[in-house]
Amino acid sequence: MHGRNRRTRVAVALAGVTATVVTALTAGAAPASATGPDGSAKPAVQTAPRTAAAAADVDYETWKRDVSAVTDEARPYLEDRIDKGSGEKMAVVLDIDNTSLETHFHPIWEYPTPPVEQTLALARYADSRGVAVYFVTARPGIIYSLTEHNLKEAGFPIAGLYVRDLPDIFDEVSKYKTAKRAEIEAKGFTIIANIGNTPTDMAGGHAEKTFKLPDYDGKLS
Numbered sequence: 001m002h003g004r005n006r007r008t009r010v011a012v013a014l015a016g017v018t019a020t021v022v023t024a025l026t027a028g029a030a031p032a033s034a035t036g037p038d039g040s041a042k043p044a045v046q047t048a049p050r051t052a053a054a055a056a057d058v059d060y061e062t063w064k065r066d067v068s069a070v071t072d073e074a075r076p077y078l079e080d081r082i083d084k085g086s087g088e089k090m091a092v093v094l095d096i097d098n099t100s101l102e103t104h105f106h107p108i109w110e111y112p113t114p115p116v117e118q119t120l121a122l123a124r125y126a127d128s129r130g131v132a133v134y135f136v137t138a139r140p141g142i143i144y145s146l147t148e149h150n151l152k153e154a155g156f157p158i159a160g161l162y163v164r165d166l167p168d169i170f171d172e173v174s175k176y177k178t179a180k181r182a183e184i185e186a187k188g189f190t191i192i193a194n195i196g197n198t199p200t201d202m203a204g205g206h207a208e209k210t211f212k213l214p215d216y217d218g219k220l221s
Contacts, residue, residue, distance in 0.1 A: 095196035178204025
């Protein structure tokens, strides 16, 4: 029994390392097109890899207050929109890292990662009103099961979870996430809110309203 528990802890740690390495390799990749049609520079939407120095600049309590400032706006919007959408097939889409789970503030061996309580409250409210809660993340498919288990342990309702398969790893994150929101719409859902913390979460449309949590210019992935 002790050997089995030890193997489980090792597997969790290795999966976390895999996710960290993949994120580091892909998060700083430049978009496919760096210039506009007129040759002018286009701002990159990918975030740079997080460094130890950058991580130290982010204060946990400040982050929580800044998250609340956004979710406090999202709650009344959801209440009003859901009330007006009687009979509609509605969904909300959530990012995971530093949107739904406090990934930045907990080392990989602290599993499961605690939830972002403000986002959890929104997800539970939406679910209680019959709104489907979907997750679209840049995490690789190799840790799908661990991610799903973590979300369930944190108390999130899950209508669907999208992770990146191998072909998606080599594409722009914003393009991948946009395509997944389009897939959700193709199921007949109206995405009434899309909540994330990076520009790649927000780009591409396919949501009535977006709410961006703080990433402090890429210091939080």
